[in-house]
Each structure stands twice: as structure tokens, then as C-alpha cells.
Amino acid sequence: MTVAVHLENVHKTYNNIPVVNDLSFTINAGDMFGLLGPNGAGKSTTIRMLTTLTKPSQGQIEVFGYDVVSQPILAKQCLGVVLQAISVDGDLTVWENMELHARLHHIANPGRQRLIDQWLEYVELAPRRNSLVKTLSGGMKRRLQIARALLHQPQILFLDEPTVGLDPQTRRRLWEIIRDLNKQGMTMLLTTHYMDEVEYLCDRIGIMDGGKLISLGTLQELRSTHGEGLVVKQVGERWEYVFFPTLEDANSYLNQQENKTGMMVRPSNLEDIFVELTGRKLD
Numbered sequence: 001m002t003v004a005v006h007l008e009n010v011h012k013t014y015n016n017i018p019v020v021n022d023l024s025f026t027i028n029a030g031d032m033f034g035l036l037g038p039n040g041a042g043k044s045t046t047i048r049m050l051t052t053l054t055k056p057s058q059g060q061i062e063v064f065g066y067d068v069v070s071q072p073i074l075a076k077q078c079l080g081v082v083l084q085a086i087s088v089d090g091d092l093t094v095w096e097n098m099e100l101h102a103r104l105h106h107i108a109n110p111g112r113q114r115l116i117d118q119w120l121e122y123v124e125l126a127p128r129r130n131s132l133v134k135t136l137s138g139g140m141k142r143r144l145q146i147a148r149a150l151l152h153q154p155q156i157l158f159l160d161e162p163t164v165g166l167d168p169q170t171r172r173r174l175w176e177i178i179r180d181l182n183k184q185g186m187t188m189l190l191t192t193h194y195m196d197e198v199e200y201l202c203d204r205i206g207i208m209d210g211g212k213l214i215s216l217g218t219l220q221e222l223r224s225t226h227g228e229g230l231v232v233k234q235v236g237e238r239w240e241y242v243f244f245p246t247l248e249d250a251n252s253y254l255n256q257q258e259n260k261t262g263m264m265v266r267p268s269n270l271e272d273i274f275v276e277l278t279g280r281k282l283d
């Protein structure tokens, strides 16, 4: 199994304040990995370190075997990145944005034109190739960012909150693109604070809070660790959640109760686990 990303005891501090704290995990080639966490958890900082945009204060990061600090150029050749802020130039056309990026990556013709055509076609922006980027919708700009990030044929794509601020239909469309790229063999790491996004897209999930990785695994592994069955109890004005190893355990607990008023059993989900781990809900 080829290792795509490896972080070992990674720390990042800004003005002596830790924002990423002792992060260690591995992503294998072909994985679709989701980093879930609330605002300020350290997800963007982690992506910035992984993509050589900022250096870790401590620890080691490798992308496809290349150290991001000592071999940044080689690491950058393997990776594509779609940052949270729309980073395409609004005063250039779609085509010019692609062309500029391709030239920056020293992609020579005739291959350059073919690759631009291919990726614009893929993200369904070919009909808008001569439009100024500032005239595109948010979803189109995001798709352009993705097409641009794929031009130099990276092995891994990093997406920082790719669907934030997009309407539900546009989100779904982007999800299909992300999923399809992964099916074609592209390793993906995406950050998000949307539960449904990780549940729908990701085969492994890392939960970050306060700069730390507080849980890691597949959804099924997380559910097995924290409990697959849940009893929800109404206590006065609030709801109390009690985890049980299995749904049957939760049911038998409920059956033993004399007064079952305000109690309900259901399978646990990612949101329950997140709330259990962090003590709060995501926005």
C-alpha cells in the first residue's frame, strides 16, 4: 500500500499559541479522507502545512514520500490544492486562468491546450471558456479552482471546505465531481464542518478540535468505538444521549425502564459522536 500522506507529531504555533497540537496520521493512496471539525479547529492550518504554504513549527510531514519542508518542490508536483478563499483571478477569462496556471507549472504545448480542454470539459465549464471569471457563479468558480488544481496531474487533491456557501444543488454537483475523481484513483483530503459531507464522501474520517485529532477511523469504526446504539432521553428542557455498544443493548436498557416517557432508541450517527467527543454541535 502506497502512503500518500504521513504526519508525525506535527505542531503549529502562531505567536506561541498552539493551533495544531501533536497531529499524527497516515492517508493511503486512493483514500478519500475527511478532516471534520468546528471553525478554528486547525483544519485549514493543517492543509496549509500539507501543501507547503506554511511550515510546521515541529514534526514531520511527507506527501508521497517527499518531505514538505526539505523537498517542497517535489512535494508540490504531487499535490493539487483548492483553498477556501476563491483564488481564481476575476478579471481573467476561464481559459486565461487555466493557461496562466499551466504556464506557472511549466506545462508545455501541445499538451497544455489539450489538458486545459480536458479539465474544462470535465468540470463542465468548456462553454464558459471565454467568460470573465467574475461573471461566474460561486459553484462555477469552485469547479474552475478544481480544474486548475488538476492541470499538472497531481496524485493527491486537497480541498479546504470545498462546498462552504454553496446552495444544496451545487454542493451535490461538486460532491459528484469529488467522488468521481476519487473513483478514478485520485487520493483526496477534504476539510469540512458539514457532517453530511463526510458521511456521503469520505471513507476515513479524522475529527479535529482545538488543534488536536480526537478521533480517527471509518464511520463504522467510530460507531463501534463510541457505541452503535443510542438512548435519547428528555430530561426537563434538554436531551441526554447515552451510548450503548449495540442497538440491542440500547433496546434492552429501554425495556428495563419502568417509565419510558421521553425516551427513544436509535442507531448512533456521526453527529452524535461529534457532540459526545466535543460537547457541542457544529454550526
Ligand SMILES: Nc1ncnc2c1ncn2[C@@H]1O[C@H](COP(=O)(O)OP(=O)(O)OP(=O)(O)O)[C@@H](O)[C@H]1O
Pocket: 014, 015, 019, 037, 038, 039, 040, 041, 042, 043, 044, 045, 046, 161, 193
Ligand atoms: N496566520 C495566522 N496567524 C495567527 N493565528 C492564526 C493564523 N492562521 C490561523 N490562525 C488561528 O489558528 C486557529 C486555527 O485556524 P484554522 O483556520 O486552521 O482553523 P479551521 O479549523 O480551518 O477553521 P475554519 O473552518 O474557520 O477555517 C484559529 O484560532 C485561527 O485564528
